[in-house]
Amino acid sequence: MKTVAMLCCLTMCAAPLGSSERMTIKVSPPITVAPGFVRIEARVERDANNRALRIIAESDDFYRSSDIPLDGENGPNIAAVDLRQLPAGVYEVTGILVGTNGQRTATTHWLRVAPAPGAR
Secondary structure, three states, rough: OOOHHHHHHHHHHEEEEEEOOOOEEEEEEOOOOOOOEEEEEEEEOOOOOOEEEEEEHHHHHHEEEEEOOOOHHHHHOEEEEEEEOOOOEEEEEEEEEEEEOOEEEEEOOOOOOOOOOOOO
């Protein structure tokens, strides 16, 4: 139980890892109940070198990634990915901004999907 309480505190209080001004991501809500629904919103600074945005959600039992093409400085500065039916677990959610010469920046958040009441 202490581990769950500590994880909840870290999830709610921790700053994103490796964040930059080129890109930020927001995971909403940061804690949900299985089967979970989560929206990941990325804000990207428009830049001629931007080519793609990759969003990855990964836990011990789950992996999903989405690639969103960006059209340099003409691309959208906000992109959203909806994740549905997430099983219980702790997820590492990473946003990767890809440019003409490879990865430009990455940022990571944590997400917790709690088991449904009465679930085993």
